[in-house]
Amino acid sequence: MLLALPLLLVSNDKKGDTPLAFDEMMNADNSPRQPYSTYNDWYAAQDKARLIAKSREAENIFRKTGITFAVYGHADSSEKLIPFDLIPRIISGREWRKLAQGIEQRVIALNAFLDDIYHKQEIIKAGRVPRELIERNVAFLPQMIGFRPPGGVYTHIVGTDIVRTGEDQFYVLEDNARTPSGVSYMLENRETMMQMFPELFHQNRVRPVENYPYLLRHSLASLAPPGCEGKPRVAVLTPGIYNSAYYEHAFLADMMGVELVEGSDLRVIDGKVKMRTTRGYEAIDVLYRRVDDDYLDPLTFKPESALGIPGIMDVYRAGNITIANAPGTGICDDKAIYSYMPEIVEFYTGRKALLENVPTWRCSEADSLKYVLENLADLVVKEVHGSGGYGMLVGPTASKKERTLFAEKLKARPANYIAQPTLSLSTVPILVNKGIAPRHVDLRPYVLVSDKVQIIPGGLTRVALKAGSLVVNSSQGGGTKDTWVLED
Amino acid sequence: MLGRTANGLYWMFRYIERAENSARLIDAGLRMSLTRSEATEDDWDGVLQSSGVRDIYDELYPNLTSADAIDFLLRDKANPSSVMSCIDTGRNNARMVRTALTRETWEATNECWLNLKSTLARRIKPADLPEVIDGIKRMTGLIRGAFHGTMLRNEIFNFSRIGTFIERADNTARILDVKYYVLLPAVSQVGSSIDNVQWESILRSVSAHRSYGWVYEAEYKPSNIADFLILNGRMPRSLAYCYDKIVSNLGYLAREYGEAHAAHATAEETLSSLRNHSIKDVMDQGLHEYIENFISHNNRLGEEISNGYRFN
Numbered sequence: 001m002l003l004a005l006p007l008l009l010v011s012n013d014k015k016g017d018t019p020l021a022f023d024e025m026m027n028a029d030n031s032p033r034q035p036y037s038t039y040n041d042w043y044a045a046q047d048k049a050r051l052i053a054k055s056r057e058a059e060n061i062f063r064k065t066g067i068t069f070a071v072y073g074h075a076d077s078s079e080k081l082i083p084f085d086l087i088p089r090i091i092s093g094r095e096w097r098k099l100a101q102g103i104e105q106r107v108i109a110l111n112a113f114l115d116d117i118y119h120k121q122e123i124i125k126a127g128r129v130p131r132e133l134i135e136r137n138v139a140f141l142p143q144m145i146g147f148r149p150p151g152g153v154y155t156h157i158v159g160t161d162i163v164r165t166g167e168d169q170f171y172v173l174e175d176n177a178r179t180p181s182g183v184s185y186m187l188e189n190r191e192t193m194m195q196m197f198p199e200l201f202h203q204n205r206v207r208p209v210e211n212y213p214y215l216l217r218h219s220l221a222s223l224a225p226p227g228c229e230g231k232p233r234v235a236v237l238t239p240g241i242y243n244s245a246y247y248e249h250a251f252l253a254d255m256m257g258v259e260l261v262e263g264s265d266l267r268v269i270d271g272k273v274k275m276r277t278t279r280g281y282e283a284i285d286v287l288y289r290r291v292d293d294d295y296l297d298p299l300t301f302k303p304e305s306a307l308g309i310p311g312i313m314d315v316y317r318a319g320n321i322t323i324a325n326a327p328g329t330g331i332c333d334d335k336a337i338y339s340y341m342p343e344i345v346e347f348y349t350g351r352k353a354l355l356e357n358v359p360t361w362r363c364s365e366a367d368s369l370k371y372v373l374e375n376l377a378d379l380v381v382k383e384v385h386g387s388g389g390y391g392m393l394v395g396p397t398a399s400k401k402e403r404t405l406f407a408e409k410l411k412a413r414p415a416n417y418i419a420q421p422t423l424s425l426s427t428v429p430i431l432v433n434k435g436i437a438p439r440h441v442d443l444r445p446y447v448l449v450s451d452k453v454q455i456i457p458g459g460l461t462r463v464a465l466k467a468g469s470l471v472v473n474s475s476q477g478g479g480t481k482d483t484w485v486l487e488d
Numbered sequence: 489m490l491g492r493t494a495n496g497l498y499w500m501f502r503y504i505e506r507a508e509n510s511a512r513l514i515d516a517g518l519r520m521s522l523t524r525s526e527a528t529e530d531d532w533d534g535v536l537q538s539s540g541v542r543d544i545y546d547e548l549y550p551n552l553t554s555a556d557a558i559d560f561l562l563r564d565k566a567n568p569s570s571v572m573s574c575i576d577t578g579r580n581n582a583r584m585v586r587t588a589l590t591r592e593t594w595e596a597t598n599e600c601w602l603n604l605k606s607t608l609a610r611r612i613k614p615a616d617l618p619e620v621i622d623g624i625k626r627m628t629g630l631i632r633g634a635f636h637g638t639m640l641r642n643e644i645f646n647f648s649r650i651g652t653f654i655e656r657a658d659n660t661a662r663i664l665d666v667k668y669y670v671l672l673p674a675v676s677q678v679g680s681s682i683d684n685v686q687w688e689s690i691l692r693s694v695s696a697h698r699s700y701g702w703v704y705e706a707e708y709k710p711s712n713i714a715d716f717l718i719l720n721g722r723m724p725r726s727l728a729y730c731y732d733k734i735v736s737n738l739g740y741l742a743r744e745y746g747e748a749h750a751a752h753a754t755a756e757e758t759l760s761s762l763r764n765h766s767i768k769d770v771m772d773q774g775l776h777e778y779i780e781n782f783i784s785h786n787n788r789l790g791e792e793i794s795n796g797y798r799f800n
Contacts (some may be wrong), residue, residue: 064626065591066583066598122643254587265492276491277796278643 021168022426023438024089028197035092035486038204042137043087048435051086054433054434058084058192067188067247083479084189085430086196089441089461090204093488096457102355103160104453105345108178110332111449112348114154117331118144128343137337139330141293143300147317149326151223151451156288156324156341157216158447159183159460160356164426171358171423173442175341177333178325179290182460182480183446184248187212187255189482205487207457212446213255215456219448220286220324227272227320228285235259235275237266237289239307249290259284263291268311273321286322287312293327335384336362336416360424364415372419373410376403379419381410396422428481440464443483457485489588494647496585498799501651502576504597504628506720509659510571511624513539514561516692518617521554523685531689532557537666538693539564539569558617563608572608572622575601588644592634600627643744646737650793653737657730657786660717663693665779671710672775687713694725714775715767727782728762733787735759749796754789758782 020028025036032040059081062068068079091099116122117134124131134140159180161173190209194201217234224232238249240262253260265275266284274281289296295305300313315321331337337344339360345353361368363381372379376395383391393406410417427438445459461481517535529552536542536557544567545579563572586594589782604624612620639645647677664671672687687708691697694717704712721728734753742748770778794800 063602064595064599066586066594218745241580246583250583250586259490260587261490265490276798278489278491278494278647280798 011406021424021438021440022164024164024426024428024441025087025438026429027236031464035090035095039088039200042200042203043436051431052433054196055084055086058086058196061192061195062188064211065188067184082185083465084192084482085384085463085465085479086193087429087431087436088193088200088482088484089428089443089463090484090486091443093486096485096487098168099162099355099387099445100455100457102170102172102353103162103447103455105349105354105452106160106172106175106341107155107447108138109341109345109348109353110175111152111154112327114329114332115148115152116348118328119146119148123344123347124345124459128347129337129340133336133340134331137331137334139293139328139334141328141331143313143317143330144326149223149316150225150319150322151464153223153449154329155332156220156223156327156449158449159448159488160442162443162445163423164441164443165423166426170355171468172341172355173358174335175333176444177329178292180444181245181248181290182444183212184251185480186446186456186458186460186483187251189460189480193482198446204484206484207487209458211455212456215448215454216252216288217256217258219450219454220288220322222450223320223322223324226283227318232285233258233283233289234286235284235288236263237261237263237291239263239291239295243290243292243349252288263295263305263307264307266309266312268315271315271318273309273312273315284321286324288324293330296323296327308385326354335382336364336415339418358420361419363410363417363419369410369414370420372409376407378422380422381406381417381419383419426463428463429477430465430481437467439467441481458483489643489647491800492796493585493588494643495794495799496581497588497644497647498651498793500578500581500585500597501648502655503574503581504631505652506569506654506659507571507574507578508575508625508628509656510539510561510569511621511628512695513663513693514558514571515619515621516689517554517557518621519692520685520689523688529553534666535561535696538663538731540662541567541569541574544568546667555614559611562612571721575604590634590638592638593631596627596631596634600631603627637717641740643741646740647797649737650734653689653730653733654786654790654793656725657727657734658783660694660725660727660730661779661783663690664714664775665783668775671714673710673771684708688719696723696725699723711767711771714770718770718778719762719765719767721763728759731755731759731762738793751789751792751796754785754792758785758789 025033025040026035028330031101062084066079068081068156069147071115113123117140121134123129126388155177157180159176159182161171161176162170164170184211220234221232235258236249236253236256236376238246238260240246243249250260259275261275261284266273267276267281268274269281272283273287274283291307294302295307296312297308297313298305299310301308312321312323313327316323316327338357339362341357342353345351363369363372372381376393381393381395393403395403398406413474425440425442428441429436430439441463442462443459443461446456448454448456462478463481513535517532520531532552532554538544539561541560545552545557545560548564548566549560560567561570564570565573567573568577574705579597582589582594582597604627607620607623634646639648667686667690670683687710688697690713691700696716700713700716703716703723716723716726718727720726721732723729738752738755742752770790
């Protein structure tokens with residue numbers, strides 16, 4: 001599951017008893033919404049058989065290029081394609097500005113929160129976030145206490161998952177502040193669309209996303225550690241070719257023009273992290289790591305890790321390497337913390353959060369647990385630390401037996417779960433054999449943090465391919481779309 | 489460049505070369521069984537030995553049949569030198585060094601793998617074999633073509649080429665090692681049809697049965713065949729040709745890096761031995777000893793390159 005994301009889309013399109021979901025392309029009277037008006041004219045003029053053929057062509061391009069992800073636990077653990085749908089997801093400039101402001105505010109708050117909890121912990125002292133929630137959390141790294149990364153930046157790359165329920169109604173579903181993936185799909189989807197339908201990019205003023213690798217490289221290099229001499233040397237750290245997101249790691253290293261390294265290439269020598277080259281060992285200044293915290297340094301974290309670099313945490317703390325994202329950022333995107341995000345944003349920015357959270361019940365609290373147990377049929381219950389959509393209950397579609405079994409798990413370990421209501425998520429049409437049909441979508445914009453916050457206009461739109469399906473996770477049958485932000 | 493990347497390139501090209509060689513050995517074996525009415529198990533024994541996998545075969549199959557041997561050489565995952573295993577390993581290395589390859593080279597490699605994975609998913613019917621083997625040669629040819637047409641002539645290119653030629657030299661030497669006795673003047677009864685079939689098979693194993701005719705005027709003569717495969721600098725699978733390429737690619741690296749390693753001396757020594765001897769010298773010294781000695785030097789060179797350039 002390349003998009004190794006704990007993502008669940010919730011909805012309530014039960015037949016008959018609820019209104020239809022908000023469709024981003026078509027109004028109820030079958031006229032196109034404003035951002036889609038130019039596209040809709042183009043679509044109406046297309047030969048549908050040609051579009052289906054183009055769709056297959058796109059699949060071939062992806063397969064040939066090797067844009068694949070591995071599915072863990074499959075008998076034939078071969079590489080799968082993430083289906084690409086060629087109808088773009090279009091967002092107006094006005095909608096985007098609103099979103100971007102909210103995301104920027106949230107990302108600034110996340111960094112301030114991280115800096116605070118690894119230093120003075122004022123938010124705990126102020127009683128806004130319970131102490132045990134932080135200090136007993138596995139994502140909280142005591143090794144980071146009292147240490148400030150170069151530039152004070154903890155989350156260099158963030159992927160904020162957003163869902164929409166109406167014309168002006170957006171919610172943040174998750175803040176991915178560890179190692180968000182999927183950006184290679186954003187880039188390849190755009191590349192594929194431009195190859196297949198160049199005329200669309202003449203007719204619509206679509207803001208570019210292609211410079212992402214360039215911005216990423218500059219953003220990373222600008223946060224070189226104090227011990228860096230000369231031009232900062234950047235490298236991407238991958239767990240290797242068997243990792244589900246390997247394609248993306250190689251792709252980003254290639255597009256940035258930096259080395260793609262594995263733990264076995266690196267060694268700490270003379271207080272620096274160095275890579276073994278054909279000419280000897282050479283220092284690295286900034287490491288964009290796509291390896292989890294636990295595996296980063298066997299001397300500090302999991303001793304059995306073969307993916308990491310023994311001693312890198314000492315080099316880090318001595319100011320001789322920048323690790324992006326910083327270790328310990330998981331504490332800010334933890335599902336248990338999520339429910340506190342409105343307070344966190346307000347505490348550090350002094351303003352109400354511009355983007356809303358999905359209402360969340362913390363099952364650790366007795367009142368909430370009671371409510372959740374009584375309303376299981378209407379709620380979605382997630383594991384606090386789960387990812388990939390496996391350890392959860394989708395109340396409205398679960399059988400009575402499934403709900404009963406899940407209630408037992410809930411009662412046994414309530415602190416392990418949160419619950420959220422079902423929302424009627426927006427849809428965007430996908431191409432099907434008979435024409436187009438609406439499917440639920442979410443959105444992951446990518447954010448780069450250095451001395452400034454840069455939000456790439458676009459992102460990854462994931463789409464549930466099955467009619468009425470709630471889950472867009474790529475490991476469970478989701479696809480992707482090119483995402484356009486219009487210049488207006 | 490990362491040592492691991494150099495290692496990945498070197499092995500990627502060794503395995504692609506080996507895949508092609510395995511296909512060629514099957515081709516030569518098939519041809520032999522067509523031209524002879526007698527039992528052909530011995531021929532497949534020679535093919536398996538040339539591929540260096542006779543032991544693994546014996547562990548897996550109760551007896552030697554041409555159908556099993558072909559399947560084993562073509563698609564058995566338990567055989568690290570089967571065409572499928574080689575393309576699998578080669579492509580895994582290509583994934584690892586993807587940032588060092590042009591898009592064209594990667595795509596040719598990936599397409600070859602995708603194609604063979606589906607073609608070789610089942611046992612191949614005898615009637616379909618020629619087409620499958622042609623397909624393998626064509627697809628590895630496309631990888632080579634994309635590589636030559638698009639890659640910068642830098643260290644990436646040098647490590648890839650060195651891998652190709654160390655593997656190729658090893659393959660040619662191994663064929664000679666298994667079949668050396670048919671090239672010995674004492675044993676062969678010149679002109680007998682059995683010898684002719686054997687000689688042609690050797691030449692076919694290195695795709696040289698046609699070019700031999702151009703160089704040595706059609707007449708099969710053991711010392712000429714040995715000369716062609718060992719010393720002829722214009723024959724692209726001869727030991728001399730391979731070493732000429734290895735030495736020149738190592739030379740580029742030495743100039744670029746401003747330093748030479750033990751590997752440079754070893755390769756140059758082998759090349760000068762190949763240049764300064766006549767085939768008569770080789771025969772007098774003992775063909776078998778000469779080849780065995782060559783194989784062990786070739787292996788040593790591989791290790792020296794790996795050490796000198798920090799592959800691991």
